[in-house]
Amino acid sequence: MRVLEVDHPLVAHKLTVLRDKTTPSPVFRQLTEELVTLLAYEATREVRTEPVEIETPVTRTIGTAFTKPTPLVVPILRAGLGMLEGMTKLVPTAEVGFLGMARNEETLDVITYAERLPADLTGRQVFVLDPMLATGGTLREAIKFLFARGAADVTCICLLAAPEGLQALRDELEETNVSIVVASIDERLNEKAYIVPGLGDAGDRLYGVAG
Ligand SMILES: O=P(O)(O)OC[C@H]1O[C@H](OP(=O)(O)OP(=O)(O)O)[C@H](O)[C@@H]1O
Ligand SMILES: O=c1cc[nH]c(=O)[nH]1
Ligand SMILES: [Mg+2]
Numbered sequence: 019m020r021v022l023e024v025d026h027p028l029v030a031h032k033l034t035v036l037r038d039k040t041t042p043s044p045v046f047r048q049l050t051e052e053l054v055t056l057l058a059y060e061a062t063r064e065v066r067t068e069p070v071e072i073e074t075p076v077t078r079t080i081g082t083a084f085t086k087p088t089p090l091v092v093p094i095l096r097a098g099l100g101m102l103e104g105m106t107k108l109v110p111t112a113e114v115g116f117l118g119m120a121r122n123e124e125t126l127d128v129i130t131y132a133e134r135l136p137a138d139l140t141g142r143q144v145f146v147l148d149p150m151l152a153t154g155g156t157l158r159e160a161i162k163f164l165f166a167r168g169a170a171d172v173t174c175i176c177l178l179a180a181p182e183g184l185q186a187l188r189d190e191l192e193e194t195n196v197s198i199v200v201a202s203i204d205e206r207l208n209e210k211a212y213i214v215p216g217l218g219d220a221g222d223r224l225y226g227v228a229g
Pocket of ligand 1: 094095096097098119120121122126128148149150151152153154155156157183211219220221222228
């Protein structure tokens, strides 16, 4: 498992506004999208490509095209949905599948309440979108699910991660082909397993308090 914390002034600036509790939902959504586009640039460095012959107005030349099947992008509902647009801007031909997962805020157990993915992911390159890696429970379940379907490698794009959650993933997934690309590894989790300093509940800040 590899972890990349993206160190860039644009990322740091946008993240600072995102963290601010006075930032309203429409701005929060816009910044999330912009941040994901910046993170996706780094996260797609290893995307599979192959040479392709094309003709420019001047001559024939060899260019680069995504290897088929194209990457699969999986936002984890709800909050991950706010990251989809920023990702598909960079990889518009990607296939998109969905996982609906929620952690019980008392027990921190994760339930999967929705799944719409190809039945067979053998050999596929998968990009998972989820803004918050707190205890790591949600991503652990998502990654295990994708590998069980045959995925070859999984890259998770997150806005924030807690050191505790990264360690938990390392303990279980160290030997697997997993990459985590994150804008910031924060200080710690608090007693409610929220990331500190964090940005609060990403799903609520994107879409309002769930009933
Ligand atoms: O690392 P963990 O401790 O598992 O926590 C992280 C998860 O918590 C949040 O989702 P939440 O369960 O709040 O669902 P939501 O996106 O619908 O708000 C977040 O978007 C992650 O999916
Ligand atoms: O800080 C946190 C932890 C889990 N989920 C969130 O949305 N925020
Ligand atoms: Mg939430």
